[in-house]
Amino acid sequence: MFTKPRHHLLSFILCGTLLLHPVQLAYAADDNSVTTQEDTSTTQEDTATTQPDEAPxxxxxxxxxxxxxxxxxxxxxxxxxxxxxxxxxxxxxxxxxxxxxxxxxxxxxxxxxxxxxxxxxxxxxxxxxxxxxxxxxTHPRNIVNVTRQAYSYKEMESDGKALSELYPDRCEITSIGSTVKGRKLYDIAIGNPNATNSLLVVCTLHAREYACSVLAMRQLEYYLQNYNRTLGGIKPSTTLSNLQIHYLVMANPDGVTISQGKHPRWKANARGVDLNRNYPYLFHVSGHPGSEGFTGYKAASEPETKAIMKKIALLKKTQHLRAVVNYHAMGQIIFGDYHGPNAAIKKETKDLYWMARNLTGYKDSGSYGGVGRGCLREYLLYKEKIPNITIEIGRTWCPVVHREYNQIFNKNKLVVLKAASFYKNKSKR
Ligand SMILES: [Zn+2]
Missing domain, CATH: 2.60.40.10 (Immunoglobulins)
Structure with missing residues (x-):
């Protein structure tokens, strides 16, 4: 027979898990013992002391x-x-x-x-x-890690806050308003907050084009990480010493959330209004509430539109808004035409257009001729008189698939920084 163990198993509660520790396990093995338990114990004590300790x-x-x-x-x-x-x-x-x-x-x-x-x-x-x-x-890790196609509003929000905490001297995140569903519309700005010049980047007015938000977040982190290095001949810290770049990284987060849920092809906002048909330039009511094509019942009816118009007005007033880059996601083309009378707007828009075409290899938007009604691009060029280019990053299908994200980033990583550098020494219009 076995008598009871001389030493009980030592047990530890380890990080919430009960682990049995096999240290000092010894059994008395006196099969013939007829002595009392106390007596047995005394005999075994003497044998145990002779066992050497073992290294772990x-x-x-x-x-x-x-x-x-x-x-x-x-x-x-x-x-x-x-x-x-x-x-x-x-x-x-x-x-x-x-x-x-x-x-x-x-x-x-x-x-x-x-x-x-x-x-x-x-x-x-x-x-x-x-x-x-x-x-x-440990391995260095980026804040913006897009490991799957659906980069969500919550991820963008959390990454934006993390970037501003990590680079407080050169990055700030503010809310410029709220959506129909109460989500915040974020401006993530990089560069000197006291700069007297600014550039605006508007991404993902169309919900299913959220690949633009991925690109914007990666561009932001790329510029912030390499702030004092040289990227394509440009040092961000120098270029952004008197120019701040404002990124409206996800201009339609309600729609993005719908597109990343049950309706992948959803393009509009939560009320079924196409936010790129809702601006007060050549506006006329068209379509019906739904995934795409509805202008809204009146110009600037949507809170998302109002917030961006307000931001544009504020930047014009306080930071001399020099130009706007709109990112959309279908067709790998760039819009850079201007048919108005202002020679400076025409020249600057053209310069931005060729810079972006040369960097990305994207084609001209020729096949999409005509002037868009209620579109942000035309509103900027003809009503607000701000040079503007619109870049369509994806191929022909939205949502853009995850495997295209790296290629899109590589083609576009310098575009916004280069646009900013145009205005470093350029006199004001
Ligand atoms: Zn679009």
Whole structure:
């Protein structure tokens, strides 16, 4: 027969998991014992003291790192046999452990986002016997990680806030108004907030064209990360020292949410109004509420339209709005024609148009001749008198598929920065 174990299994509550620790497990094995339990115990005590301590060792050498926020990450690992505690080292902190813990996990709250850190964990056994170290290294990570097609309003909002926290001297996020459903319309601005010049980028007026919001967010992070480097011959910090770029990264978030849900081809806002037919220039009522083609019952009837018009007026007044880039997502073409009398608007629009065509390789918009009614582009050119180009980034189908995102970014990554650089030394109209 077996008597009861001399030492109970040591158990620890580890990161919320009950783990059984096999340290110091010893059974009394006196099959012939007829003594009382107390007597048996005394005899076994003497034999146990002669057993040497064993150094801790790993059966599974995996150390996992999970980024929790911009300032913290968690480490977790499997328990080591014979370990009583663990020393955690971070290479840049030298040879002293940054922590000693009894649980197989640790949260480091002292990281700087984007830096690379190397961690090691050493198990400690009885009498301070040490086991081998296991190590792992963090990898720099972008804030804007678009791993699937549907980049949502919530992701854009959270990434925008994270960018402004990470680069507070050069990036700010503000709300310029609300949608029909109460979502905020965000302006993410980069550059000197006290600049006297500005550029405006409007993305995703059409819901199913949310690939434009992906592009805008990636452009923003690209410029912010490389602020003091040179991109295509342009140093963002110099170009943006007196010009701020305002990105309305998702001009129709209600529609985007519909398009990313049950109606992928949805183009309008939540009330079924095409926001690029709702501007007060050559407006006339047409169509019926629905996915596309309805102008609204009157010009600027929609809160999204009103908010953008208000922003344009404010930038004209306070930051000399120099030009606007509209991003849409169908056809890989660029609109840059102007049929009005203002030579400066014509020249600047043409310069922007050729710059964008040369960078992207997209074609002219010739096949879409004529002047759009209620469109933002015509409203800007002819009513607000602001140079403007409209770039259609996708091929022929919306929503643009995820595998096109990288190619779109590569073709367009310099477009807005280059547009900004046009105005660095250009005198005002
Ligand atoms: Zn569009």
């Amino acid at each position: 060792f790993w059966e599974n050498r995996q150390l996992e790192i999970t980024l929790l926020s911009k300032r913290s990450l968690s480490l977790s690992w499997s328990t080591a046999t014979n370990a009583i505690s663990y020393q955690v080292y971070r290479k840049d902190c030298g040879s002293t452990p940054i922590a000693t813990v009894t649980e197989p996990c640790y949260t480091d709250h002292t990281i700087s986002f984007g830096h690379t850190y190397q961690y090691s964990v050493v198990p400690v056994g009885a009498n301070n016997l040490l086991g081998d170290a296991i190590s792992a290294t």
